[in-house]
Amino acid sequence: MADENTNNGSLEGAAPAFAAGGDAGENSAAFAPGKRGSLPRTSATKMAEQLREQVAALLKTEVEELGNVGTPDGDWALVTANKLDEKRLLELYSTVSGIEILDEDEPGDILVFPELTFDFLSSNNCLPLVWDSEKAVLAIANPYDAGRIAMLWKNMFFLDARFVLARRAYIERYISSLYDNAGTDSENGKDSDSEQALRDLAREAPIVRLVNDIFNRAQEMFASDIHVEPAETEVLIRFRIDGLLQTVMRPPKSQYAAIASRIKLLAGMNIAERRLPQDGRIELAGATPIDVRVSTVPCMHGESIVLRLLQKDSAIFDLDKVGLLPDNRAALESMFNMPHGMILVVGPTGSGKTTTLYCIMAVLNADYRKIITIEDPVEYQMEGLTQIHVKSQIGLTFASGLRAIVRQDPDVILVGEIRDRETAEIAIHAALTGHLVLSTLHTNDAAGAVTRLVEMGVEGFLISSSLLGIVSQRLVRRICPKCGGTGKSVEEPGRRCRNCMGSGYRGRIAIFELMQINDELRAAINAHKDTTELTAIARRHGMRTLREDGDLKVAQHLTTESEVTRVCMLDLENI
Protein backbone atom coordinates (compact mmCIF):
# COMPACT_ATOMS: atom_id res chain seq x y z
CA MET A 1 0.00 0.00 0.00
CA ALA A 2 2.75 2.39 1.01
CA ASP A 3 4.54 1.56 -2.20
CA GLU A 4 1.54 2.40 -4.27
CA ASN A 5 1.25 5.78 -2.63
CA THR A 6 4.81 6.76 -3.32
CA ASN A 7 4.39 5.70 -6.89
CA ASN A 8 1.25 7.71 -7.38
CA GLY A 9 2.91 10.68 -5.77
CA SER A 10 5.74 10.81 -8.23
CA LEU A 11 3.47 10.27 -11.22
CA GLU A 12 1.29 13.13 -10.12
CA GLY A 13 4.27 15.38 -10.57
CA ALA A 14 5.18 15.77 -6.92
CA ALA A 15 8.87 16.15 -7.68
CA PRO A 16 8.71 19.93 -7.25
CA ALA A 17 11.95 20.93 -8.96
CA PHE A 18 10.88 19.50 -12.29
CA ALA A 19 7.13 19.90 -12.23
CA ALA A 20 5.58 22.35 -14.60
CA GLY A 21 5.20 24.89 -11.83
CA GLY A 22 2.41 27.41 -12.20
CA ASP A 23 1.26 25.84 -15.40
CA ALA A 24 0.15 22.66 -13.70
CA GLY A 25 -3.54 23.52 -13.72
CA GLU A 26 -3.53 24.54 -17.32
CA ASN A 27 -1.56 21.47 -18.23
CA SER A 28 -4.15 19.13 -16.94
CA ALA A 29 -6.73 20.86 -19.06
CA ALA A 30 -4.46 20.75 -22.05
CA PHE A 31 -4.55 17.02 -22.37
CA ALA A 32 -7.01 14.18 -22.35
CA PRO A 33 -8.71 13.55 -19.00
CA GLY A 34 -6.44 12.10 -16.38
CA LYS A 35 -3.27 12.87 -18.28
CA ARG A 36 -1.04 15.89 -18.12
CA GLY A 37 1.66 17.16 -20.33
CA SER A 38 4.47 19.26 -19.00
CA LEU A 39 7.46 21.16 -20.11
CA PRO A 40 10.79 20.20 -18.60
CA ARG A 41 12.29 22.94 -16.51
CA THR A 42 15.61 21.19 -16.25
CA SER A 43 18.40 21.28 -18.76
CA ALA A 44 19.29 18.18 -20.69
CA THR A 45 22.71 18.03 -19.02
CA LYS A 46 21.17 18.15 -15.58
CA MET A 47 18.67 15.43 -16.49
CA ALA A 48 21.43 13.24 -17.92
CA GLU A 49 23.47 13.68 -14.74
CA GLN A 50 20.57 12.73 -12.49
CA LEU A 51 19.65 9.81 -14.69
CA ARG A 52 23.19 8.45 -14.50
CA GLU A 53 23.08 8.65 -10.73
CA GLN A 54 19.77 6.85 -10.56
CA VAL A 55 20.83 4.15 -13.02
CA ALA A 56 24.08 3.63 -11.12
CA ALA A 57 22.13 3.19 -7.88
CA LEU A 58 19.67 0.85 -9.57
CA LEU A 59 22.30 -1.33 -11.20
CA LYS A 60 24.61 -1.04 -8.17
CA THR A 61 27.54 0.22 -10.21
CA GLU A 62 29.64 3.37 -10.24
CA VAL A 63 28.50 6.32 -12.32
CA GLU A 64 31.88 6.27 -14.05
CA GLU A 65 31.29 2.79 -15.39
CA LEU A 66 28.06 3.69 -17.18
CA GLY A 67 29.65 4.73 -20.49
CA ASN A 68 27.32 6.91 -22.51
CA VAL A 69 24.26 6.38 -20.32
CA GLY A 70 22.55 9.73 -20.11
CA THR A 71 22.18 9.93 -23.89
CA PRO A 72 19.30 8.41 -25.88
CA ASP A 73 21.59 5.77 -27.40
CA GLY A 74 23.35 4.97 -24.16
CA ASP A 75 20.07 4.54 -22.27
CA TRP A 76 18.62 2.44 -25.02
CA ALA A 77 21.66 0.16 -24.97
CA LEU A 78 20.75 -0.73 -21.37
CA VAL A 79 17.29 -1.75 -22.52
CA THR A 80 18.52 -3.85 -25.43
CA ALA A 81 21.07 -5.52 -23.16
CA ASN A 82 18.21 -6.42 -20.81
CA LYS A 83 19.82 -4.50 -17.96
CA LEU A 84 16.91 -2.13 -17.66
CA ASP A 85 13.27 -2.58 -18.50
CA GLU A 86 11.93 0.07 -20.89
CA LYS A 87 9.06 0.86 -18.53
CA ARG A 88 11.52 1.36 -15.69
CA LEU A 89 13.60 3.65 -17.92
CA LEU A 90 10.50 5.72 -18.64
CA GLU A 91 9.85 6.00 -14.90
CA LEU A 92 13.40 7.27 -14.38
CA TYR A 93 12.95 9.75 -17.22
CA SER A 94 9.73 10.88 -15.60
CA THR A 95 11.44 11.37 -12.24
CA VAL A 96 14.32 13.41 -13.60
CA SER A 97 12.25 15.51 -15.99
CA GLY A 98 8.86 15.75 -14.29
CA ILE A 99 7.27 14.68 -17.56
CA GLU A 100 4.51 12.16 -17.16
CA ILE A 101 4.25 8.81 -18.86
CA LEU A 102 1.57 8.29 -21.47
CA ASP A 103 -1.15 5.86 -20.53
CA GLU A 104 -0.95 3.63 -23.58
CA ASP A 105 -4.15 1.93 -22.64
CA GLU A 106 -6.05 4.97 -23.73
CA PRO A 107 -4.28 6.45 -26.70
CA GLY A 108 -7.50 7.89 -28.16
CA ASP A 109 -7.52 8.88 -31.82
CA ILE A 110 -4.12 9.93 -33.02
CA LEU A 111 -4.45 12.24 -36.01
CA VAL A 112 -2.13 12.97 -38.90
CA PHE A 113 -0.82 16.50 -39.14
CA PRO A 114 0.18 17.14 -42.75
CA GLU A 115 2.50 19.98 -41.71
CA LEU A 116 4.84 17.40 -40.23
CA THR A 117 6.93 14.98 -42.18
CA PHE A 118 7.92 11.45 -41.38
CA ASP A 119 11.60 12.40 -41.39
CA PHE A 120 11.10 15.25 -38.98
CA LEU A 121 9.15 13.14 -36.51
CA SER A 122 11.29 10.05 -36.72
CA SER A 123 14.54 11.93 -36.39
CA ASN A 124 13.17 13.65 -33.29
CA ASN A 125 11.43 10.54 -31.98
CA CYS A 126 8.36 12.58 -31.35
CA LEU A 127 4.66 12.10 -32.04
CA PRO A 128 1.98 14.79 -31.77
CA LEU A 129 -1.02 13.48 -29.85
CA VAL A 130 -3.01 16.69 -29.64
CA TRP A 131 -2.42 19.79 -31.70
CA ASP A 132 -4.85 22.62 -32.22
CA SER A 133 -4.75 26.40 -32.19
CA GLU A 134 -4.21 26.48 -28.44
CA LYS A 135 -2.09 23.55 -27.49
CA ALA A 136 0.23 20.84 -28.67
CA VAL A 137 0.89 17.67 -26.74
CA LEU A 138 3.76 15.59 -28.00
CA ALA A 139 4.81 12.10 -27.05
CA ILE A 140 8.58 11.74 -26.84
CA ALA A 141 10.78 8.74 -26.14
CA ASN A 142 13.32 10.55 -23.98
CA PRO A 143 13.31 13.91 -22.22
CA TYR A 144 16.70 15.18 -23.38
CA ASP A 145 15.47 16.87 -26.53
CA ALA A 146 12.29 18.22 -25.00
CA GLY A 147 13.73 21.73 -24.59
CA ARG A 148 14.94 21.83 -28.17
CA ILE A 149 11.66 20.50 -29.57
CA ALA A 150 9.69 22.94 -27.43
CA MET A 151 11.79 25.74 -28.89
CA LEU A 152 11.15 24.50 -32.41
CA TRP A 153 7.41 24.43 -31.80
CA LYS A 154 7.50 27.88 -30.34
CA ASN A 155 9.39 29.27 -33.32
CA MET A 156 7.55 27.41 -36.03
CA PHE A 157 3.98 27.30 -34.72
CA PHE A 158 3.95 29.92 -31.95
CA LEU A 159 2.74 27.32 -29.48
CA ASP A 160 4.00 26.00 -26.17
CA ALA A 161 4.45 22.30 -26.63
CA ARG A 162 3.77 20.00 -23.74
CA PHE A 163 5.17 16.51 -23.44
CA VAL A 164 4.41 13.01 -22.32
CA LEU A 165 6.84 10.12 -22.34
CA ALA A 166 6.09 7.00 -24.36
CA ARG A 167 7.89 3.84 -25.37
CA ARG A 168 10.02 4.03 -28.49
CA ALA A 169 8.15 1.26 -30.24
CA TYR A 170 4.88 3.04 -29.55
CA ILE A 171 6.06 6.31 -31.06
CA GLU A 172 7.72 4.64 -34.03
CA ARG A 173 4.69 2.55 -34.76
CA TYR A 174 2.38 5.54 -34.97
CA ILE A 175 4.82 7.69 -36.90
CA SER A 176 5.28 4.89 -39.41
CA SER A 177 1.63 4.10 -39.76
CA LEU A 178 0.44 7.70 -39.96
CA TYR A 179 3.20 9.46 -41.82
CA ASP A 180 4.98 6.80 -43.82
CA ASN A 181 2.31 6.00 -46.38
CA ALA A 182 3.84 7.73 -49.34
CA GLY A 183 6.92 6.80 -51.25
CA THR A 184 8.22 3.73 -49.52
CA ASP A 185 6.15 1.29 -51.56
CA SER A 186 8.10 1.86 -54.74
CA GLU A 187 11.31 1.76 -52.79
CA ASN A 188 10.44 -1.67 -51.46
CA GLY A 189 9.40 -2.88 -54.87
CA LYS A 190 12.79 -2.01 -56.29
CA ASP A 191 15.01 -4.71 -54.91
CA SER A 192 13.19 -6.33 -52.04
CA ASP A 193 13.08 -9.55 -54.00
CA SER A 194 16.68 -10.30 -53.33
CA GLU A 195 17.26 -12.33 -50.21
CA GLN A 196 19.93 -9.96 -48.93
CA ALA A 197 17.58 -6.99 -49.21
CA LEU A 198 14.98 -8.87 -47.18
CA ARG A 199 17.56 -9.81 -44.58
CA ASP A 200 18.65 -6.19 -44.28
CA LEU A 201 15.04 -5.07 -43.94
CA ALA A 202 14.46 -7.61 -41.20
CA ARG A 203 17.41 -6.29 -39.20
CA GLU A 204 16.43 -2.63 -39.21
CA ALA A 205 16.12 -1.44 -35.63
CA PRO A 206 12.55 -0.09 -35.87
CA ILE A 207 11.35 -3.38 -37.37
CA VAL A 208 13.13 -5.40 -34.71
CA ARG A 209 11.46 -3.25 -32.08
CA LEU A 210 8.06 -3.42 -33.78
CA VAL A 211 8.13 -7.23 -33.91
CA ASN A 212 9.39 -7.42 -30.31
CA ASP A 213 6.59 -5.08 -29.37
CA ILE A 214 4.06 -7.38 -31.04
CA PHE A 215 5.38 -10.33 -29.02
CA ASN A 216 5.44 -8.37 -25.77
CA ARG A 217 1.93 -7.10 -26.19
CA ALA A 218 0.66 -10.55 -27.15
CA GLN A 219 2.12 -11.93 -23.92
CA GLU A 220 0.79 -9.06 -21.84
CA MET A 221 -2.68 -9.52 -23.27
CA PHE A 222 -2.54 -13.32 -22.88
CA ALA A 223 -3.06 -13.88 -26.59
CA SER A 224 -2.98 -17.46 -27.84
CA ASP A 225 -2.32 -16.54 -31.48
CA ILE A 226 -0.95 -13.64 -33.48
CA HIS A 227 -2.29 -13.14 -36.99
CA VAL A 228 -0.31 -11.03 -39.45
CA GLU A 229 -2.55 -10.39 -42.43
CA PRO A 230 -1.44 -8.26 -45.38
CA ALA A 231 -4.27 -6.32 -47.01
CA GLU A 232 -4.21 -3.92 -49.93
CA THR A 233 -2.98 -0.83 -48.09
CA GLU A 234 -2.16 -1.99 -44.59
CA VAL A 235 -1.18 -4.96 -42.48
CA LEU A 236 -3.64 -6.19 -39.90
CA ILE A 237 -2.09 -7.49 -36.71
CA ARG A 238 -4.74 -9.35 -34.80
CA PHE A 239 -4.51 -11.27 -31.51
CA ARG A 240 -6.71 -14.13 -30.45
CA ILE A 241 -7.57 -13.49 -26.82
CA ASP A 242 -9.83 -15.86 -24.94
CA GLY A 243 -10.92 -17.36 -28.23
CA LEU A 244 -11.84 -14.18 -30.09
CA LEU A 245 -9.74 -12.21 -32.56
CA GLN A 246 -9.17 -8.51 -32.09
CA THR A 247 -7.16 -6.04 -34.13
CA VAL A 248 -4.32 -4.49 -32.16
CA MET A 249 -2.19 -2.77 -34.80
CA ARG A 250 -2.46 -1.63 -38.40
CA PRO A 251 1.02 -0.87 -39.70
CA PRO A 252 1.18 0.47 -43.27
CA LYS A 253 1.64 -1.98 -46.11
CA SER A 254 5.09 -0.48 -46.74
CA GLN A 255 6.29 -2.23 -43.58
CA TYR A 256 4.88 -5.60 -44.49
CA ALA A 257 7.91 -7.06 -46.28
CA ALA A 258 10.13 -6.15 -43.35
CA ILE A 259 7.74 -7.51 -40.70
CA ALA A 260 7.22 -10.76 -42.60
CA SER A 261 10.95 -11.16 -43.21
CA ARG A 262 11.72 -10.49 -39.55
CA ILE A 263 9.28 -13.16 -38.38
CA LYS A 264 10.48 -15.66 -41.00
CA LEU A 265 14.08 -15.00 -40.04
CA LEU A 266 13.30 -15.62 -36.36
CA ALA A 267 11.35 -18.76 -37.23
CA GLY A 268 14.20 -20.20 -39.26
CA MET A 269 12.22 -20.15 -42.50
CA ASN A 270 13.42 -19.58 -46.03
CA ILE A 271 13.14 -15.83 -46.20
CA ALA A 272 13.17 -15.65 -50.00
CA GLU A 273 10.39 -18.22 -50.47
CA ARG A 274 7.11 -16.39 -50.63
CA ARG A 275 5.04 -18.59 -52.91
CA LEU A 276 4.83 -21.77 -50.84
CA PRO A 277 3.47 -22.38 -47.32
CA GLN A 278 6.13 -22.78 -44.64
CA ASP A 279 6.30 -23.87 -41.00
CA GLY A 280 8.74 -22.71 -38.37
CA ARG A 281 9.33 -22.18 -34.68
CA ILE A 282 10.50 -19.39 -32.44
CA GLU A 283 11.59 -19.78 -28.83
CA LEU A 284 10.73 -16.66 -26.87
CA ALA A 285 12.88 -16.39 -23.79
CA GLY A 286 11.54 -14.60 -20.74
CA ALA A 287 10.12 -15.18 -17.30
CA THR A 288 7.90 -17.89 -18.78
CA PRO A 289 9.51 -19.22 -21.95
CA ILE A 290 7.10 -19.48 -24.86
CA ASP A 291 7.29 -21.79 -27.81
CA VAL A 292 5.89 -20.12 -30.92
CA ARG A 293 4.70 -22.14 -33.93
CA VAL A 294 4.79 -20.09 -37.07
CA SER A 295 3.01 -20.90 -40.30
CA THR A 296 2.86 -18.89 -43.52
CA VAL A 297 0.45 -19.26 -46.41
CA PRO A 298 0.63 -17.14 -49.57
CA CYS A 299 -2.52 -15.11 -50.17
CA MET A 300 -3.74 -12.21 -52.34
CA HIS A 301 -1.62 -9.47 -50.81
CA GLY A 302 1.41 -11.35 -49.54
CA GLU A 303 1.84 -14.11 -47.01
CA SER A 304 -0.63 -14.60 -44.21
CA ILE A 305 1.37 -15.42 -41.10
CA VAL A 306 -0.09 -17.04 -38.01
CA LEU A 307 1.93 -17.44 -34.83
CA ARG A 308 0.64 -19.78 -32.16
CA LEU A 309 1.96 -19.08 -28.67
CA LEU A 310 2.40 -22.19 -26.57
CA GLN A 311 3.11 -21.63 -22.90
CA LYS A 312 5.77 -24.03 -21.76
CA ASP A 313 4.95 -23.59 -18.12
CA SER A 314 3.18 -26.77 -17.00
CA ALA A 315 1.82 -24.96 -13.95
CA ILE A 316 -1.06 -23.87 -16.17
CA PHE A 317 -2.46 -27.40 -16.09
CA ASP A 318 -4.61 -27.35 -13.00
CA LEU A 319 -7.69 -29.53 -13.10
CA ASP A 320 -9.19 -27.39 -10.34
CA LYS A 321 -9.18 -24.36 -12.59
CA VAL A 322 -10.78 -25.65 -15.79
CA GLY A 323 -14.30 -25.08 -14.50
CA LEU A 324 -15.45 -28.55 -13.38
CA LEU A 325 -18.27 -28.32 -10.84
CA PRO A 326 -17.69 -30.60 -7.83
CA ASP A 327 -19.94 -33.46 -8.97
CA ASN A 328 -18.38 -33.60 -12.45
CA ARG A 329 -14.93 -33.27 -10.98
CA ALA A 330 -15.55 -36.28 -8.72
CA ALA A 331 -17.03 -38.31 -11.60
CA LEU A 332 -14.09 -37.52 -13.89
CA GLU A 333 -11.64 -38.39 -11.15
CA SER A 334 -13.29 -41.76 -10.57
CA MET A 335 -12.85 -42.43 -14.30
CA PHE A 336 -9.18 -41.56 -14.62
CA ASN A 337 -8.34 -43.37 -11.40
CA MET A 338 -9.38 -46.66 -13.05
CA PRO A 339 -6.36 -48.81 -13.96
CA HIS A 340 -7.64 -49.39 -17.48
CA GLY A 341 -10.29 -48.32 -19.92
CA MET A 342 -10.84 -45.41 -22.29
CA ILE A 343 -11.81 -41.80 -21.66
CA LEU A 344 -12.76 -39.59 -24.59
CA VAL A 345 -12.81 -35.81 -24.60
CA VAL A 346 -14.93 -34.40 -27.42
CA GLY A 347 -15.74 -31.04 -28.92
CA PRO A 348 -14.86 -28.92 -31.94
CA THR A 349 -11.37 -27.51 -32.57
CA GLY A 350 -10.47 -24.91 -29.96
CA SER A 351 -12.78 -26.25 -27.27
CA GLY A 352 -9.94 -26.90 -24.83
CA LYS A 353 -9.81 -30.69 -25.19
CA THR A 354 -6.01 -30.91 -25.08
CA THR A 355 -5.85 -28.65 -22.04
CA THR A 356 -8.31 -30.87 -20.17
CA LEU A 357 -6.29 -33.96 -21.13
CA TYR A 358 -3.09 -32.34 -19.93
CA CYS A 359 -4.73 -31.33 -16.65
CA ILE A 360 -5.53 -35.01 -16.17
CA MET A 361 -1.95 -35.89 -17.16
CA ALA A 362 -0.67 -33.46 -14.53
CA VAL A 363 -2.66 -35.36 -11.89
CA LEU A 364 -1.60 -38.78 -13.17
CA ASN A 365 2.03 -37.79 -13.73
CA ALA A 366 3.89 -39.70 -11.04
CA ASP A 367 7.11 -41.59 -10.68
CA TYR A 368 5.40 -44.96 -10.60
CA ARG A 369 3.44 -44.43 -13.84
CA LYS A 370 4.72 -44.52 -17.39
CA ILE A 371 2.78 -42.10 -19.53
CA ILE A 372 3.26 -41.99 -23.29
CA THR A 373 1.56 -39.54 -25.61
CA ILE A 374 1.27 -39.52 -29.37
CA GLU A 375 0.12 -36.24 -30.81
CA ASP A 376 -0.03 -34.17 -33.98
CA PRO A 377 1.65 -31.91 -32.99
CA VAL A 378 2.87 -32.19 -29.39
CA GLU A 379 1.35 -28.95 -28.12
CA TYR A 380 2.64 -28.85 -24.58
CA GLN A 381 5.79 -30.30 -23.14
CA MET A 382 5.47 -31.90 -19.75
CA GLU A 383 8.33 -33.34 -17.79
CA GLY A 384 7.88 -37.01 -16.91
CA LEU A 385 5.92 -37.85 -20.05
CA THR A 386 7.25 -39.62 -23.14
CA GLN A 387 5.84 -37.52 -25.93
CA ILE A 388 5.79 -38.62 -29.55
CA HIS A 389 5.13 -36.38 -32.50
CA VAL A 390 3.24 -37.97 -35.41
CA LYS A 391 5.17 -37.76 -38.67
CA SER A 392 2.94 -39.24 -41.33
CA GLN A 393 5.39 -38.31 -44.15
CA ILE A 394 7.76 -40.99 -42.86
CA GLY A 395 5.00 -43.42 -41.90
CA LEU A 396 4.79 -42.58 -38.20
CA THR A 397 1.02 -42.32 -37.97
CA PHE A 398 -1.27 -42.48 -34.95
CA ALA A 399 -1.89 -46.14 -35.71
CA SER A 400 1.72 -47.23 -36.27
CA GLY A 401 2.96 -45.14 -33.35
CA LEU A 402 0.30 -46.54 -31.06
CA ARG A 403 1.25 -50.09 -31.98
CA ALA A 404 4.84 -49.37 -30.95
CA ILE A 405 3.76 -47.56 -27.76
CA VAL A 406 1.85 -50.58 -26.49
CA ARG A 407 5.13 -52.52 -26.53
CA GLN A 408 6.78 -49.84 -24.38
CA ASP A 409 5.02 -51.02 -21.20
CA PRO A 410 2.97 -47.87 -20.56
CA ASP A 411 0.38 -47.37 -17.82
CA VAL A 412 -1.31 -44.40 -19.44
CA ILE A 413 -1.52 -43.62 -23.17
CA LEU A 414 -2.70 -40.32 -24.58
CA VAL A 415 -3.69 -40.47 -28.25
CA GLY A 416 -4.00 -36.94 -29.63
CA GLU A 417 -6.98 -37.76 -31.77
CA ILE A 418 -8.83 -40.81 -33.06
CA ARG A 419 -9.43 -40.22 -36.76
CA ASP A 420 -9.78 -43.69 -38.23
CA ARG A 421 -10.88 -47.22 -37.49
CA GLU A 422 -7.37 -48.59 -37.22
CA THR A 423 -6.34 -46.09 -34.53
CA ALA A 424 -9.67 -46.57 -32.74
CA GLU A 425 -9.26 -50.34 -32.63
CA ILE A 426 -5.66 -50.29 -31.40
CA ALA A 427 -6.62 -47.72 -28.74
CA ILE A 428 -9.58 -49.79 -27.58
CA HIS A 429 -7.47 -52.94 -27.59
CA ALA A 430 -4.91 -51.18 -25.40
CA ALA A 431 -7.72 -50.04 -23.07
CA LEU A 432 -8.98 -53.61 -22.79
CA THR A 433 -5.54 -55.01 -22.02
CA GLY A 434 -4.67 -53.08 -18.91
CA HIS A 435 -3.93 -49.52 -20.05
CA LEU A 436 -5.67 -46.26 -19.33
CA VAL A 437 -6.21 -44.64 -22.73
CA LEU A 438 -7.27 -41.04 -23.20
CA SER A 439 -8.10 -39.48 -26.53
CA THR A 440 -10.21 -36.92 -28.36
CA LEU A 441 -12.86 -37.04 -31.06
CA HIS A 442 -14.50 -34.34 -33.13
CA THR A 443 -18.13 -34.64 -32.14
CA ASN A 444 -20.57 -32.12 -30.73
CA ASP A 445 -21.87 -34.04 -27.75
CA ALA A 446 -20.90 -36.93 -25.52
CA ALA A 447 -23.28 -39.49 -26.97
CA GLY A 448 -22.16 -38.51 -30.46
CA ALA A 449 -18.74 -40.02 -29.70
CA VAL A 450 -20.26 -43.49 -29.52
CA THR A 451 -22.03 -43.01 -32.85
CA ARG A 452 -18.81 -41.67 -34.39
CA LEU A 453 -16.87 -44.78 -33.35
CA VAL A 454 -19.64 -47.02 -34.72
CA GLU A 455 -19.53 -45.08 -38.01
CA MET A 456 -15.79 -45.70 -38.17
CA GLY A 457 -16.60 -49.40 -38.10
CA VAL A 458 -15.78 -50.23 -34.48
CA GLU A 459 -17.93 -53.03 -32.98
CA GLY A 460 -20.45 -51.88 -30.35
CA PHE A 461 -19.31 -54.44 -27.76
CA LEU A 462 -15.70 -53.20 -28.05
CA ILE A 463 -16.88 -49.68 -27.38
CA SER A 464 -19.15 -50.60 -24.47
CA SER A 465 -16.58 -52.80 -22.78
CA SER A 466 -13.70 -50.34 -22.99
CA LEU A 467 -15.33 -46.95 -22.49
CA LEU A 468 -15.24 -45.39 -19.01
CA GLY A 469 -16.73 -42.08 -19.94
CA ILE A 470 -16.99 -39.21 -22.39
CA VAL A 471 -16.40 -35.56 -21.65
CA SER A 472 -17.90 -33.06 -24.07
CA GLN A 473 -16.78 -29.49 -23.57
CA ARG A 474 -16.74 -25.90 -24.86
CA LEU A 475 -14.88 -22.82 -23.67
CA VAL A 476 -16.65 -19.73 -22.42
CA ARG A 477 -15.00 -16.50 -21.37
CA ARG A 478 -14.74 -16.01 -17.64
CA ILE A 479 -16.02 -12.84 -16.02
CA CYS A 480 -13.08 -10.68 -14.96
CA PRO A 481 -12.75 -11.14 -11.20
CA LYS A 482 -11.15 -7.71 -10.79
CA CYS A 483 -14.01 -5.58 -12.10
CA GLY A 484 -16.80 -8.12 -11.87
CA GLY A 485 -17.43 -7.87 -15.60
CA THR A 486 -18.05 -4.14 -15.84
CA GLY A 487 -14.77 -3.52 -17.66
CA LYS A 488 -14.29 -0.40 -15.54
CA SER A 489 -11.42 0.07 -13.15
CA VAL A 490 -12.34 -0.18 -9.49
CA GLU A 491 -9.28 1.72 -8.22
CA GLU A 492 -9.19 4.43 -10.89
CA PRO A 493 -12.71 5.69 -11.58
CA GLY A 494 -13.31 6.64 -15.20
CA ARG A 495 -10.68 4.24 -16.54
CA ARG A 496 -11.03 0.83 -17.98
CA CYS A 497 -10.07 -2.25 -15.99
CA ARG A 498 -6.48 -3.18 -16.69
CA ASN A 499 -6.98 -6.82 -15.82
CA CYS A 500 -9.37 -7.39 -18.74
CA MET A 501 -8.50 -4.37 -20.94
CA GLY A 502 -12.08 -3.23 -20.51
CA SER A 503 -13.69 -6.33 -22.03
CA GLY A 504 -15.13 -7.53 -18.72
CA TYR A 505 -13.68 -10.98 -19.37
CA ARG A 506 -10.39 -12.50 -18.39
CA GLY A 507 -9.40 -16.08 -19.24
CA ARG A 508 -11.72 -18.91 -20.03
CA ILE A 509 -13.36 -21.84 -18.32
CA ALA A 510 -15.01 -24.87 -19.85
CA ILE A 511 -18.61 -25.96 -19.67
CA PHE A 512 -19.01 -29.70 -19.58
CA GLU A 513 -21.33 -32.54 -20.49
CA LEU A 514 -19.95 -35.56 -18.71
CA MET A 515 -21.24 -39.01 -19.59
CA GLN A 516 -20.09 -41.72 -17.23
CA ILE A 517 -20.69 -45.14 -18.76
CA ASN A 518 -22.85 -47.35 -16.53
CA ASP A 519 -24.48 -50.75 -17.07
CA GLU A 520 -27.61 -49.30 -18.62
CA LEU A 521 -25.58 -47.29 -21.13
CA ARG A 522 -23.38 -50.30 -21.86
CA ALA A 523 -26.46 -52.34 -22.70
CA ALA A 524 -27.83 -49.53 -24.85
CA ILE A 525 -24.53 -49.26 -26.79
CA ASN A 526 -24.57 -53.02 -27.38
CA ALA A 527 -28.15 -52.71 -28.60
CA HIS A 528 -27.07 -50.00 -31.10
CA LYS A 529 -29.28 -47.31 -29.55
CA ASP A 530 -28.92 -43.90 -31.18
CA THR A 531 -27.54 -40.64 -29.78
CA THR A 532 -30.90 -39.37 -28.53
CA GLU A 533 -31.55 -42.54 -26.55
CA LEU A 534 -28.04 -42.66 -25.11
CA THR A 535 -28.38 -39.03 -24.05
CA ALA A 536 -31.79 -39.68 -22.48
CA ILE A 537 -30.39 -42.57 -20.42
CA ALA A 538 -27.39 -40.52 -19.28
CA ARG A 539 -29.65 -37.62 -18.32
CA ARG A 540 -31.82 -39.96 -16.23
CA HIS A 541 -28.61 -40.74 -14.34
CA GLY A 542 -27.93 -37.07 -13.74
CA MET A 543 -25.90 -35.90 -16.76
CA ARG A 544 -26.15 -32.16 -17.38
CA THR A 545 -26.12 -30.83 -20.94
CA LEU A 546 -23.57 -28.18 -21.91
CA ARG A 547 -26.30 -25.55 -21.69
CA GLU A 548 -27.35 -26.67 -18.20
CA ASP A 549 -23.77 -26.72 -16.97
CA GLY A 550 -23.32 -23.26 -18.50
CA ASP A 551 -26.46 -21.95 -16.80
CA LEU A 552 -25.12 -23.08 -13.42
CA LYS A 553 -21.92 -21.14 -14.12
CA VAL A 554 -23.93 -18.08 -15.11
CA ALA A 555 -25.77 -18.33 -11.79
CA GLN A 556 -22.41 -18.49 -10.01
CA HIS A 557 -21.31 -15.35 -11.87
CA LEU A 558 -18.41 -17.21 -13.52
CA THR A 559 -19.55 -16.40 -17.03
CA THR A 560 -22.45 -14.73 -18.81
CA GLU A 561 -25.61 -15.90 -20.52
CA SER A 562 -24.39 -14.44 -23.81
CA GLU A 563 -21.17 -16.47 -23.63
CA VAL A 564 -23.05 -19.72 -23.04
CA THR A 565 -25.44 -18.89 -25.86
CA ARG A 566 -22.55 -17.98 -28.15
CA VAL A 567 -20.73 -21.29 -27.77
CA CYS A 568 -23.92 -23.32 -27.93
CA MET A 569 -24.91 -21.48 -31.14
CA LEU A 570 -21.56 -22.38 -32.70
CA ASP A 571 -22.60 -26.01 -32.42
CA LEU A 572 -25.72 -25.57 -34.47
CA GLU A 573 -23.62 -24.06 -37.24
CA ASN A 574 -21.19 -26.94 -37.16
CA ILE A 575 -23.77 -29.68 -37.53
Ligand SMILES: [Zn+2]
Ligand atom coordinates in the same frame (compact mmCIF):
# COMPACT_ATOMS: atom_id res chain seq x y z
ZN1 LIG B 1 -11.83 -6.37 -15.56
